[in-house]
Amino acid sequence: MPLATYQTSVPVVVDDAKCIADKGCTVCVDVCPLDVLRISDMTGKAYMAYDECWYCMPCEADCPTGAVTVNIPYLLR
Amino acid sequence: MAMDEIVDGMSEVSCDVLVIGGGTAGPMAALKAKLRNPKANVVLLEKANVKRSGAISMGMDGLNNAVIPGYATPEQYTKEITIANDGIVDQKAVYKYAQNCYGIIEELDSFGIRFLKNENGDYAVKKVHHIGTYVLPMPNGDTVKKALYRQLRRARILISNRYMATRLLTGSDGRVAGAISVNTRTAELLVIKAKAVILCMGAAGRLGLPTSGYMFGTYENAANSGDGYAMAYHAGAALANLECFQINPLIKDYNGPACAYVAGPFGAYTANNEGSRFIECDYWSGQMMLEFYNELLSGKGPVFLQLKHLHEKTIEEIESTLHKVERPTRGLFQKGRGNDYRTESIEMHISEIGFCSGHSASGVFVDDFARTTVPGLYAAGDMASVPHNYMLGAFTNGAVAGTDAMEFADNHDFADFDAADVAKERDRVMAPTRRDDGIPPNQIEYKARRLVNDYLQPPKVTRKFELGQRRLAEVREDMEQRMIARNSHELLRALETQSILDCADMAAHSSLYREESRWGLYHLRTDFPEKDNENWFCHTLLSKKDGRMTSEKRDVQPYVVPIADDEKDLYDKQRIRATA
Numbered sequence: 001m002p003l004a005t006y007q008t009s010v011p012v013v014v015d016d017a018k019c020i021a022d023k024g025c026t027v028c029v030d031v032c033p034l035d036v037l038r039i040s041d042m043t044g045k046a047y048m049a050y051d052e053c054w055y056c057m058p059c060e061a062d063c064p065t066g067a068v069t070v071n072i073p074y075l076l077r
Numbered sequence: 078m079a080m081d082e083i084v085d086g087m088s089e090v091s092c093d094v095l096v097i098g099g100g101t102a103g104p105m106a107a108l109k110a111k112l113r114n115p116k117a118n119v120v121l122l123e124k125a126n127v128k129r130s131g132a133i134s135m136g137m138d139g140l141n142n143a144v145i146p147g148y149a150t151p152e153q154y155t156k157e158i159t160i161a162n163d164g165i166v167d168q169k170a171v172y173k174y175a176q177n178c179y180g181i182i183e184e185l186d187s188f189g190i191r192f193l194k195n196e197n198g199d200y201a202v203k204k205v206h207h208i209g210t211y212v213l214p215m216p217n218g219d220t221v222k223k224a225l226y227r228q229l230r231r232a233r234i235l236i237s238n239r240y241m242a243t244r245l246l247t248g249s250d251g252r253v254a255g256a257i258s259v260n261t262r263t264a265e266l267l268v269i270k271a272k273a274v275i276l277c278m279g280a281a282g283r284l285g286l287p288t289s290g291y292m293f294g295t296y297e298n299a300a301n302s303g304d305g306y307a308m309a310y311h312a313g314a315a316l317a318n319l320e321c322f323q324i325n326p327l328i329k330d331y332n333g334p335a336c337a338y339v340a341g342p343f344g345a346y347t348a349n350n351e352g353s354r355f356i357e358c359d360y361w362s363g364q365m366m367l368e369f370y371n372e373l374l375s376g377k378g379p380v381f382l383q384l385k386h387l388h389e390k391t392i393e394e395i396e397s398t399l400h401k402v403e404r405p406t407r408g409l410f411q412k413g414r415g416n417d418y419r420t421e422s423i424e425m426h427i428s429e430i431g432f433c434s435g436h437s438a439s440g441v442f443v444d445d446f447a448r449t450t451v452p453g454l455y456a457a458g459d460m461a462s463v464p465h466n467y468m469l470g471a472f473t474n475g476a477v478a479g480t481d482a483m484e485f486a487d488n489h490d491f492a493d494f495d496a497a498d499v500a501k502e503r504d505r506v507m508a509p510t511r512r513d514d515g516i517p518p519n520q521i522e523y524k525a526r527r528l529v530n531d532y533l534q535p536p537k538v539t540r541k542f543e544l545g546q547r548r549l550a551e552v553r554e555d556m557e558q559r560m561i562a563r564n565s566h567e568l569l570r571a572l573e574t575q576s577i578l579d580c581a582d583m584a585a586h587s588s589l590y591r592e593e594s595r596w597g598l599y600h601l602r603t604d605f606p607e608k609d610n611e612n613w614f615c616h617t618l619l620s621k622k623d624g625r626m627t628s629e630k631r632d633v634q635p636y637v638v639p640i641a642d643d644e645k646d647l648y649d650k651q652r653i654r655a656t657a
Contacts, residue, residue: 030126030238031128032126032129033126033131033134033298033299034125035262035566038081049566050566052292052299054293054295054298054299054300055294055409056134056135056298056404056406057135057406058128058129058135062129072409073289073291073294076287076291076294076330076331077414
């Protein structure tokens, strides 16, 4: 069966201007319990690659530059 | 290399004691094992990252079960938990916990985790339970993981993050021989030989589907997909009282507690839509959950946590705890809804089902040394069968497990395992990556968990369970024959889906076996509505025998702390009665 891509509004937002992943920082990717954040090959910045979030906050709390914001997923907002 | 590309590879390492799971019990087990024999190698394996993994990823607001001299005695606590868990308790392990936990509190204090003290410098313990006083707030509870991590580094524990353990290896004599794991970023296999293994893999919290429909909006950390329960089962270990589900009273739509444990001692309380109290005590027991459930259905719901009657300063203090630790997005959620504790009560609802001994009593069977029924295999924390043991139980029993496991490792050599077992497991693990076409793991997981909600959620109806088993068997066939994983991250989810389905099967099997009702809502069987002490005052042990799931009875061990007849049903009297 063919697979389709499913649209979803992701809860974790990264401010590219503040994110220093392109300088080698991987803190948010490292601490995520669900392992859903990645560094983009295109922009060099962190982003939410998989919408499998527990909105638990380590990514936001541990980010050294305050670039990460965790929102409540739309389905339970 | 493309994101999460699959690398086909396998390597092997060995250690003396392998601890699987770096949340709460795991770090303490690793520390104590190393302390017992500093020359030995202790490996701490973690599916996520030890810095922020597990139920206490963002810390905890307090200890729910602190037995502190001057406030409570081990005898009193053992009695309370025995009654709260409807008598089905091997008291030795609970009593040992109650004796040891004060020492662990002092040790955590020495790690830099502060507990609330009064003006005299004594611990400021609060009353939430029916009988005794055991709740100790943690004003800097957000620092727990950082404090633990410092200790692990200092003790030179070998930490392997982003490895998901999939199966245990056992020797021909039945003894544990190690574990097989998969790197969640590359899908490479790592075989770890060990003389003793401690499972600290948390609750099975991704079993039911939250009413929000968001698959990862579970009460438990969604990484806790029941992998430890599945691994113990496939290794032949016994699992105790799995029918004693975990169900929690939570904020409606949000997956955190409201939280009566924090707010209750300040004067907040659970009330119905008429503003009236209907339960005597907010401590989470199955009996309390049944009254909660009944109230929701009675027409007097919704149910609320009331705190708008409290003083501004008190509400500020409650907020500062609730919005900082454990589930800090609670504040964000309330703000988004426009809810202010000063003007509005917090609407509550009941959670999805799961297995968790931390809150109820469904866990891998362990004795008072945290030993499972497989020699050399230990379990601690939410997944081990010591009832109602919470975070402090994970620390305390983790310590017991670490010490005893190292003693075992010191006295045994590596058990030999069959290389064919590794090859077989490698095939099983990698199967979803070798298909070109099929069903993605998220759809299989969603369907399995939707069936859990439709058929296995209490009240438990025999006919529904039988139908549920049939539907789940169909999903299992899809999972085994057609599931695909296109990268290593999808493979992680695919493997978790297998744990979830194993847990669903175990939940159904164990529930059908116990032909009575017990533990309030946790095991409310409509076809057997009464408690039947004559036939079912016993544990049930589920295990894999000759490849098949079986259940059997096990006697409750003689009590260490006697319970008087007129005390036995104290937790059955949860509903507030109108008095003249």
